[in-house]
Amino acid sequence: GNSVTQMEGPVTLSEEAFLTINCTYTATGYPSLFWYVQYPGEGLQLLLKATKADDKGSNKGFEATYRKETTSFHLEKGSVQVSDSAVYFCALWMDSSYKLIFGSGTRLLVRP
């Protein structure tokens, strides 16, 4: 079946460090891919998306590129801030389904 695998957290970084959170997927077909972010005490918010191979989604300094050859959608940011501390979820969507399939989430903690 379709699934998403994320790196386990927590990921702890100092402010201005480079961030990578790995995400790989298994899907029969060509999914759309998403990153959602959940700040403390809040629901999830869409961070960025990519709908086909080689697309790059970007938002708020975060980027992720849809790599079909490696079935990956890794999240990157060049310089993290304390305010980026949150839980990040990778997700996929198939056209044949109404529902998003989420990874288990990766907690990011950024220290001043």
Added chain:
Amino acid sequence: DVKVTQSSRYLVKRTGEKVFLECVQDMDHENMFWYRQDPGLGLRLIYFSYDVKMKEKGDIPEGYSVSREKKERFSLILESASTNQTSMYLCASSLHKEGGAFDYGYTFGSGTRLTVV
């Protein structure tokens, strides 16, 4: 600017009680979803609805039911609450488009943290 509202942020209920979790959206979305979020397990889909009075089981429907009498409201019901239903419950909605609604993503509520004692 609140778009998906869950009626309670925190709820404490006793084992065996019937529990209602309410979710209301004001965006005229067709699709609505209930997820539960547990550490290490991510988000798991309980039920979803793609139209009024329509419902579909998700991945973990056991012990739950849902009601969608109006387009804007989607209720999750725990028929007889148990301690293993202690969790964070997230409601979401999305716009239906031919082939899916991914262009708009999901809009989530802030969640209800339910504790069953």
